[in-house]
Amino acid sequence: MTQPVSSRKYRHGRWLRWAPVVAVPAAFALAFGYAGGWLAPHRLTPKRLIDQFQANAGVHPGYRRNHAKGVCVSGYFQSSGQAAAYSVAQVFTPGQRTPVVGRFAIPGGNPYAPDSSVPIRSMALRFTQADGQQWRTGMNSMPVFPVATPQAFYAQLQAGQPDPATGKPDPAKLAAFFAAHPETAAFRAWARTAKPSASFATDSYWGLNAFEFVDSDGTRHAVRWQMVAQAAADGATPPDNPDYLDADLRRRLAQGPLRWTLRVTLANPGDPTDDATRAWPADRTTIDAGTLVLQATEAQDSGPCRDINYDPTVLPDGIAISDDPLLPARSAAYADSYLRRTSEEAHLPGAARPSANTQPEARR
Amino acid sequence: MKTTPGMFALPARILHWLMAALILAMLFIGVGMVASVSERHAWLLRIHKPLGIAILLLAVVRLAVRLRHPPPPLPADLPAPQKLAAHASHWLLYALMIAMPLVGWAMLSAGGYPVMLSESLRLPPIVPASATAFAILRHLHGWLAMLLFLTFLAHLGAALYHGLIRRDGVLASMLGGTRKS
Numbered sequence: 001m002t003q004p005v006s007s008r009k010y011r012h013g014r015w016l017r018w019a020p021v022v023a024v025p026a027a028f029a030l031a032f033g034y035a036g037g038w039l040a041p042h043r044l045t046p047k048r049l050i051d052q053f054q055a056n057a058g059v060h061p062g063y064r065r066n067h068a069k070g071v072c073v074s075g076y077f078q079s080s081g082q083a084a085a086y087s088v089a090q091v092f093t094p095g096q097r098t099p100v101v102g103r104f105a106i107p108g109g110n111p112y113a114p115d116s117s118v119p120i121r122s123m124a125l126r127f128t129q130a131d132g133q134q135w136r137t138g139m140n141s142m143p144v145f146p147v148a149t150p151q152a153f154y155a156q157l158q159a160g161q162p163d164p165a166t167g168k169p170d171p172a173k174l175a176a177f178f179a180a181h182p183e184t185a186a187f188r189a190w191a192r193t194a195k196p197s198a199s200f201a202t203d204s205y206w207g208l209n210a211f212e213f214v215d216s217d218g219t220r221h222a223v224r225w226q227m228v229a230q231a232a233a234d235g236a237t238p239p240d241n242p243d244y245l246d247a248d249l250r251r252r253l254a255q256g257p258l259r260w261t262l263r264v265t266l267a268n269p270g271d272p273t274d275d276a277t278r279a280w281p282a283d284r285t286t287i288d289a290g291t292l293v294l295q296a297t298e299a300q301d302s303g304p305c306r307d308i309n310y311d312p313t314v315l316p317d318g319i320a321i322s323d324d325p326l327l328p329a330r331s332a333a334y335a336d337s338y339l340r341r342t343s344e345e346a347h348l349p350g351a352a353r354p355s356a357n358t359q360p361e362a363r364r
Numbered sequence: 365m366k367t368t369p370g371m372f373a374l375p376a377r378i379l380h381w382l383m384a385a386l387i388l389a390m391l392f393i394g395v396g397m398v399a400s401v402s403e404r405h406a407w408l409l410r411i412h413k414p415l416g417i418a419i420l421l422l423a424v425v426r427l428a429v430r431l432r433h434p435p436p437p438l439p440a441d442l443p444a445p446q447k448l449a450a451h452a453s454h455w456l457l458y459a460l461m462i463a464m465p466l467v468g469w470a471m472l473s474a475g476g477y478p479v480m481l482s483e484s485l486r487l488p489p490i491v492p493a494s495a496t497a498f499a500i501l502r503h504l505h506g507w508l509a510m511l512l513f514l515t516f517l518a519h520l521g522a523a524l525y526h527g528l529i530r531r532d533g534v535l536a537s538m539l540g541g542t543r544k545s
Contacts, residue, residue: 014529017528017529018528018529020524020528021521021524021525021528021529022521024520024521024524025517025518025520025521025524028516028517028520029517031392032391032392032395032513035392035395035396035399036395036396036398036399037395037399037400040399043399043400044401045399045400045401046398046399046400046401047399049401131486132478132486132488133478133480133484133486134477134478150401150402214483306495307475307476307493307494307495307498308476309475309477313406314477314478317483317484320483321406323403325402325403327406328400328401328402328403328404328405328406329401329402329405331405331406331409332397332398332400332401332405333401335398336398338475339499339502339503342475342495342496342498342499342502343499343503345495345496345499346495346496346499346500348499348500348503351499
């Protein structure tokens with residue numbers, strides 16, 4: 001069967017004209033799939049990071065995927081005015097008192113982990129300025145972070161995933177990770193002598209990442225900060241009890257407020273701002289920006305910190321993120337964790353639910 | 365203003381192409397930032413919020429322009445189901461370009477976040493802080509974005525179909541210029 005030439009030509013042309021009608025939208029769909037990560041299976045996404053936390057510690061509905069065990073605190077920050085020359089943030093105005101809602105926690109995704117299972121404690125704070133802007137920060141009781149990039153952090157989590165046979169991380173995998181990541185040396189040197197403290201109140205907490213203060217001229221100053229405990233460590237050994245930190249905090253707060261000094265370190269030119277594994281030299285200029293006063297504590301399942309995502313990139317005018325690659329990763333991963341736990345709290349379809357045969361999930 | 369018969373009014377055409385670029389950029393920024401842990405996450409997020417509010421304001425202006433300058437009628441010989449699809453998809457696009465920024469704004473409000481459009485410009489919350497409301501609005505924001513992208517793909521395919529297959533002047537009425545149908 002042959003068709004007249006003109007008809008074939010017509011059909012051929014018509015087919016060609018259909019091509020862009022299909023191909024142009026298809027190209028947009030593919031590009032969208034790539035941008036959204038669905039067609040980029042090797043890209044490290046917030047979802048993959050948080051999935052790895054769940055692989056390591058299990059799924060505990062309603063809880064944060066990291067620093068799951070914690071307690072709410074509240075109080076205020078009293079500015080000394082000394083940081084006002086470096087940052088226009090209202091929180092640093094001389095004499096300014098800014099309300100704070102915070103949270104003490106221990107690292108890890110298991111909300112039932114014994115308090116002495118790690119030598120690290122964390123302090124997260126949300127300062128709500130009078131102008132409605134906020135400063136959120138998450139700090140840890142260690143001077144440096146083990147790794148400098150989100151990729152290395154992911155590799156560390158993978159290496160620490162418990163072996164199903166033993167329920168513990170494979171020492172060979174951890175050793176291989178540390179061998180491949182010499183930047184972890186400073187952290188490991190600290191960890192060798194670090195002991196779990198008996199109290200949140202006597203620990204000091206480092207911001208770890210570098211940030212920028214922006215002054216009234218618009219000049220940017222690279223900074224790191226630390227909350228230095230005013231309560232002296234009394235050398236007490238932690239009690240033989242999995243949950244002593246919460247009780248200690250309540251006991252101390254019943255006697256009066258607890259205080260920390262916010263010490264801001266100014267970088268010298270050339271100090272690394274993109275590498276949380278490297279501390280700055282001890283001779284750098286520091287300023288005592290003010291005093292954190294914590295007055296009350298509440299359980300995290302009902303306290304005011306429960307629904308706060310302590311995303312360290314939520315900053316007021318006068319404080320900005322640096323080029324530290326961990327900061328955007330923290331922001332993105334915390335957002336994913338926050339959506340999972342709020343979805344669980346809302347009992348949305350598809351969200352994880354507490355199972356009847358595990359430990360009670362009512363406390364957060 | 366003089367409107368050429370069979371053409372969209374000039375302000376409508378300008379708003380259409382400007383918003384097409386902004387909304388398409390917004391969709392890619394949105395899915396890109398939530399799927400990234402790199403520096404991209406930070407700067408895409410910084411663009412996302414002010415751009416969303418800009419789209420909301422432009423959408424309101426565009427709705428007013430649309431009511432003042434009715435669009436040219438669809439070709440009389442267009443089958444009824446296609447006419448219905450055209451009208452329904454256009455109103456869906458209007459609804460989404462207004463709803464998306466409002467849902468995003470409400471979602472941040474419910475999550476207790478300060479709604480910052482720049483380092484110092486903050487919008488007030490439009491709903492009270494609530495974890496449940498946050499979770500629902502955050503999922504809604506994502507699903508509506510998918511619906512908006514699919515509607516855009518259909519709109520793009522239909523525009524090319526009118527321009528290349530039917531050649532009925534519908535695409536030319538928005539492209540402008542001196543084309544004849």
